[in-house]
Amino acid sequence: MTAPDGETDAAVIRRSRHDPEAFALLYDRHAAAMYRYVVRRLGDGPADDVVAECFLAAFTRRDRYDFSRADARPWLYGIAARVIGKHRRTEVRLLRALARTGADLVAEGHADRVDSRVTAAALQRRLAGVLAGLPEGDREVLLLIAWADLSYAEVADALAIPVGTVRSRLSRVRKTIRDALAGQDPTLLAEELYS
Amino acid sequence: MNDLDLVAGLRAGLPEPPSARLAVGRARLTAAIRSGNKPVTARSRRMRVNRTAVAICLGAVAAAAAAALVLTGGPGAVPSQHLTAGSSRTVVTAAWTVREDANGTVTIYLREYANPAGLQQTLRADGVNAIVRPMPSHTATGPRGLPGSRKLPLPTVTSCYYATTNNAPPAVQRAVVTIVFQDFPTGRGGAMRVATFVIHPHAMPPGSALFLPYGTHSLAPPINGYPRVKALWPVVLKNNTVPACVPVIK
Numbered sequence: 001m002t003a004p005d006g007e008t009d010a011a012v013i014r015r016s017r018h019d020p021e022a023f024a025l026l027y028d029r030h031a032a033a034m035y036r037y038v039v040r041r042l043g044d045g046p047a048d049d050v051v052a053e054c055f056l057a058a059f060t061r062r063d064r065y066d067f068s069r070a071d072a073r074p075w076l077y078g079i080a081a082r083v084i085g086k087h088r089r090t091e092v093r094l095l096r097a098l099a100r101t102g103a104d105l106v107a108e109g110h111a112d113r114v115d116s117r118v119t120a121a122a123l124q125r126r127l128a129g130v131l132a133g134l135p136e137g138d139r140e141v142l143l144l145i146a147w148a149d150l151s152y153a154e155v156a157d158a159l160a161i162p163v164g165t166v167r168s169r170l171s172r173v174r175k176t177i178r179d180a181l182a183g184q185d186p187t188l189l190a191e192e193l194y195s
Numbered sequence: 196m197n198d199l200d201l202v203a204g205l206r207a208g209l210p211e212p213p214s215a216r217l218a219v220g221r222a223r224l225t226a227a228i229r230s231g232n233k234p235v236t237a238r239s240r241r242m243r244v245n246r247t248a249v250a251i252c253l254g255a256v257a258a259a260a261a262a263a264l265v266l267t268g269g270p271g272a273v274p275s276q277h278l279t280a281g282s283s284r285t286v287v288t289a290a291w292t293v294r295e296d297a298n299g300t301v302t303i304y305l306r307e308y309a310n311p312a313g314l315q316q317t318l319r320a321d322g323v324n325a326i327v328r329p330m331p332s333h334t335a336t337g338p339r340g341l342p343g344s345r346k347l348p349l350p351t352v353t354s355c356y357y358a359t360t361n362n363a364p365p366a367v368q369r370a371v372v373t374i375v376f377q378d379f380p381t382g383r384g385g386a387m388r389v390a391t392f393v394i395h396p397h398a399m400p401p402g403s404a405l406f407l408p409y410g411t412h413s414l415a416p417p418i419n420g421y422p423r424v425k426a427l428w429p430v431v432l433k434n435n436t437v438p439a440c441v442p443v444i445k
Contacts, residue, residue: 021229027220031221032217048216048219052224055220056227059227104206107206107209128205146203177198
């Protein structure tokens, strides 16, 4: 990312080697998106600590940053992947709860829940079940693309894997999802209003 | 919409973190940097104070959400009207609600298929070059009633397949359209979860159009007297050329 003043993330990180507090500028640029990404994956509870750990870990590793990369997002999300990985059980538990009961504990913290009998769309429940059952590496690739809006190359950077591996993992995951949702029309999202 | 869009839509309605919460995180990071990289936990007195501030902020957000809920009227009968409330502009009809917020985002809540021309006009007035089209939805077609047809199966048009050659790139789709699920009371203690479309007009490329096909779910029973709506995820087209509806028959 390049700020309006033209200073890239890489330049900010380089500057922070001599002026450590300049690193907070990186937080200003990316923390909001990182928070949202972490909350989507782990719920609201651990988000503060996870995001804090990500940025602190990034700060301590800033000397090893590849300064040819102007945008620090892949680097930050790669660190986030490792931190989130420590909470894998929480993530899977939340997804399985959504798949089993239709109650999304992640979303509940952010919406006025009118009635406990309200359930998520069947399609979401089935999708959550698929996500819970994915190998960790596959889920990481999928969610970095779908939720963090990283490109294939950026995901490869973030996870330190070849782009070809990103493609093959994503292809495998998408086939798994399509197979699991077979029989439901994925183009119809807003039709089912549950009572 | 493909499987990747489905994943992108899961939990897509989560709000941005409150600025107070981000400020707490920034303070933690700065404190850790100043203290020689030692993590600053949320257990300190300073953090407890700041968390109170966050709680107050979250409360304010919840109140704002409740106000929006009242404004959109939920699924109950709402007379046609044109409202201006605070910093947002909302057009409410019995069939649909369109709200334009001060930041330019436009939220569409569909209740039933009616007055599509009015919906299109309202969206365009809000800066969304919208193309609203009816979508066949469980509409029975075929040989019923024709002589000699009684033994033939009755084909049912369930939806449309639209060629994707005119679609804007996936990144544009994700930037322009998000889905937010909201819960609405239906009376007598019931409730339902409704998908609302949140459109970000500023992310639409010049010359592009938002294609919104929807229709009435004629085979599903109504809720609280309202027919159920079946809609496709709005699609950003590169231009105003609408793809042809190829009926999907089951």
